[in-house]
Amino acid sequence: MTDWLVKHFIQNPDDKDDPAVRQRYGLLSGGVGILLNLLLSAGKFLAGLLTGSIAVTADAFNNLSDAGSSVVTLAGFRLAAKQADDDHPFGHGRIEYLTGLLVAAAILLVGVELARTSLEKILQPEAVDFSWLSVGILCASILVKLWMSAFNRRLSRRIGSAAMAATAADSLSDVVATSAVLLGTLAGHFFSLRIDGWVGILVAAFILRAGWEAAKDTLDPLLGQSPDPDLVESIQKAVLAHPQVTGVHDLIIHDYGPGRRMMSLHAEVPMDADVLEVHDVIDNIERELKETFHIEAVIHMDPIATKDPQTNALREKMAALVREIDPAMTIHDFRMTVGPDHQNLIFDVVVPHKCPLSDEEVKAAIAGKAGELEGGPFFTVVSIDRSYTDIPAP
Structure with missing residues (x-):
């Protein structure tokens, strides 16, 4: 079903780095989410009215907030696709991350409100009427939400979207929340257990956990997270594949939104x-x-001596000694x-942030x-670089 929707509603679906294509993915995700969540919310409101269940009614509000979140997601993708302008030379791609953060905030708000209402229900329990229509609505909701989760997960993996x-x-x-509501409804009917409020608390806990995880996933790229180690290694291999480059260091990747990244690095080349x-x-x-x-890449050239045997030997020995201090440390330049009466060894050392x-x-x-080096005395003139990325030693 997902492939069919993508095929019929998205042109050039494999060009995931094109902002226009990402916008169409966002429109598809948002449109499907709005339609299905509104239908589920209406059905659960009906079930809540029939049974008087706070858990069912709360689940209806949850779906209504999901529809609102889909509206936010849809708007976010449209804004993120805007072209660069004088005030925003790197485009508006980070709006997609802000959209995910707003969705997470809405999830957390629903969870807090549901917990408050459920606590009141625990303190003042009331009998809940039973309806097989309500059970059917809840079962249908579980199936629909399972499909929506798989649908958005597949779209997210296709284009690398934190919001999706x-x-x-x-x-x-x-799915978990509605399943808990369904079990609570059946337990109340068959075993006369007044656990509606407790089920509401359980639902609230799942919603709050999902909201927190969603917030973390969108905050990380906004704050500036470490790049994917596999990406770093692939970039290093691509640069070192050129025989004129003998080393790579100080790689920094700036993320201005999906498909809008820049990198800078230093490439060591023979001084002669x-x-x-x-x-x-x-x-x-x-x-x-x-x-x-x-x-987008910007490379700074660092000329180094590569044909002096004494310098090369001392470089290798010093690099090994530095790794004894911390295996992740590397040297360059x-x-x-x-x-x-002495010799100066001048170099930069890359120190991982986790080094104490x-x-x-x-x-x-x-x-x-x-x-400890033979042939000294040696004086060291060292510049410290705190690493932005972990580049393995070549």
Whole structure:
């Protein structure tokens, strides 16, 4: 069914990085969500009126809020597809993340209100009338929500949408919530148990959990999250595939919304290479990265000595000693100056954020390690880079 809808309502569905295509995905998801949630909400309101059940009525409000969330999602995708302008040179793609955050906020609000109403029902329990029509409506709702969860999850995976992932998670929590309401209704009828309020509390807990997870999924890209390690490794391999590049470091990826990312990195090149030739290679790599990963790339060239045996040997020894301090540490921009009574080892060290040592403690530890090198004395002049991404050592 999902493939059929995508085929008939979305042109060029595989071009997921095109904002116009993403907008059409958003319109499809929002339109389906609005229609089905309004139908479910109306059915559950009817069931709630027939039975007087607070849990059923609360579930109806939950579906009504889902319809509102679908409206927000639909509007968000339309706004995110707007082209860049003078005030927003990187486009409006992050609106899609804000849309997911608004959906999460709506989910949390419904959960809090449902918990409050259910608590009142626990303190003042009332008998609930039974209706097989209500049972049928609840069963139909479970089946519809299962399909909606799978539908939005598939769309989310197709285009990498946090907003659709939040909607899919919300639908799955609705399945659990409605199942609890159904079981509570049957238990009240067959065993005369007044657990309507307790079932409402259980439903509220599932809704609040779904809201929190959805909020986290949308907050992470807004705050700036670490890029996918597989993506980082693929970028590194693509750059190092060019023989003129001997090392990669300081990779930073900026996310301005789905399909709107930029990256910058430093590429180490031989200091005695032809500048014009290497510059042409770097330009080609930037174009290659954009075509392969759909990310605008800016590369800074770092010239390093590659043909001096002494420098190369000391670089390898120093890199090994630094890894003894922390296995994730790497060095780059290594160079050496020779004085009358000592030698200076000048380099940058990339320190992972999780490393408990301060910058000064790292420098002191490196200076101590340099004392273990033969042929000294060696003085270290170290610049600390706190890593933005984990680039494995080549």
